[in-house]
Amino acid sequence: MKPETPIALPQRGPALHERREQIIRAALDHFRHYGYSKTSVADLAKAIGVSSAYVYKFFESKQAIGEAVCTHSLGQIDDALREIAQSENSASDRLKELFASLLSKSLALFFEERKLHDIAAVAAANHWNSAKNHRAALYSILKHVINEGRESGEFESETPLDEVCMAIASVMTPFSHPLMLEEKTPEQLEERVLVITNLVLRSLVK
Structure with a gap:
């Protein structure tokens, strides 16, 4: 990615x-x-x-209106993730929170705002700019947290930063992609997000 x-x-x-x-x-x-x-x-x-x-x-076009609505919905998720990234917690704790919050907010959109979730699914399937911007925002947020973890000495710094961020963004996909969320139950996703978060942290911590 x-x-x-x-x-x-x-x-x-x-x-x-x-x-x-x-x-x-x-x-x-x-x-x-x-x-x-x-x-x-x-x-x-x-x-x-x-x-x-x-x-x-x-x-x-109608799609342009759909893009604006999708940007609004996904933007709320991005804002919540940015707030976590800017907190005073350790980089490890912030990364844990990012995984957990991304899943919880994506599931909330799926279950509580199903018709808006369906627009996000259309956006992802058709590569709308709103979906691309959401991925770009997530990448930027991850880069900020990983970089601060490296500067503080909490994370290893030998692996190229972009390589690390691309890998983490990729393993986050099942917890945010509208279509992939439909493949597992919330309980299965919550179990997997914990396992994957711990695995990612073990690979980062010095």
Whole structure:
């Protein structure tokens, strides 16, 4: 898994325009209740009292709206992981928390917001920029924690940093990928995340 550079999502109209945010809020609501596939641009336009043509001034397609919603959902996970990475805990403890939090929040999206989870699955399967940006954010967060662990003398520093981060990001995939989450029960995933976290830490600690 190579590190990916965050990609700017295509958008029309001023990025911070309140209408654009209104469209995203309407999309969140509709996708949450009806699902991505059963919601049309016309449905969203009707919900906020504008024409479909007006919506297209801000988003070039339904997929672009889906990207924005997916970015919102995955961005909340990224923010939680960044908060862990910036804490004062040891690098080992932060890495444990990253694994556990990534799984718990991904499962919450899967079970509590199933229709939003389904959008994330579409994003992953079709390589949407929102999914790529999520992976890039995770890689950056890992790099920060591993680098600080090396600087403090907690982790070994002989293995190339990018190689370490790529490996850890790869073994984290089953605990966050929307499609792979469906292959195991939460209990199985929780058991595996603990085993893999311990294995990763044994390979890092000096």
